Amino acid sequence: xxxxxxxxxxxxxxxxxxxxxxxxxxxxANFLGTKKSARLVGYAMNSSHSIKNLPAxxxxxxxxxxxxxxxxxxxxxxxxxxxxxxxxxxxxxxxHFKDHLWIPS
DNA sequence: ACGGTGACGACAG
DNA sequence: TCTGTCGCCACCG
Numbered sequence: 001x002x003x004x005x006x007x008x009x010x011x012x013x014x015x016x017x018x019x020x021x022x023x024x025x026x027x028x029a030n031f032l033g034t035k036k037s038a039r040l041v042g043y044a045m046n047s048s049h050s051i052k053n054l055p056a057x058x059x060x061x062x063x064x065x066x067x068x069x070x071x072x073x074x075x076x077x078x079x080x081x082x083x084x085x086x087x088x089x090x091x092x093x094x095x096h097f098k099d100h101l102w103i104p105s
Numbered sequence: 106a107c108g109g110t111g112a113c114g115a116c117a118g
Numbered sequence: 119t120c121t122g123t124c125g126c127c128a129c130c131g
Contacts, residue, residue, distance in 0.1 A: 005128070005129090006129090007129085024113085025112070029114090035114085036114075036115085036126050036127090037113085037125095038113040038114055038126085039114080039125090039127075040111090041113075043111050043127090043128070045112045046111075048112090056112080061112075062113075062114065067113080109130090111127105113125105114125090114126095115123105115125090116123090116125100117121105117124095118123100
């Protein structure tokens with residue numbers, strides 16, 4: 001798309017997240033060099049509905065909490081996708097979050 | 106052109 | 119430990 005901007009960078013990184021791995025908004029923001037702008041990453045994801053094959057379910061906040069699940073088609077969709085990849089979810093939070101964490105590099 | 110908004114994160118109390 | 123507040127900055131109306 002015409003997004004040569006911050007948004008596209010975010011999408012590119014999210015698409016690089018390996019299967020069964022997850023990352024955080026802060027990690028993405030940090031990789032982009034704007035660590036304090038994690039909000040922008042989340043905001044970018046808000047427009048991810050325009051992007052297909054975007055594993056947005058692999059992006060959680062720094063606590064491993066599925067803060068974005070409410071933005072999916074179904075509030076339980078995000079959890080199901082993660083569980084289908086071998087990631088356990090408990091009370092909307094990723095279990096062994098750090099063990100599945102993937103940092104863009 | 107301007108201000109509100111927000112899938113966050115860090116810090117203060 | 120937990121809750122509240124502030125900063126951050128691109129996008130949209």
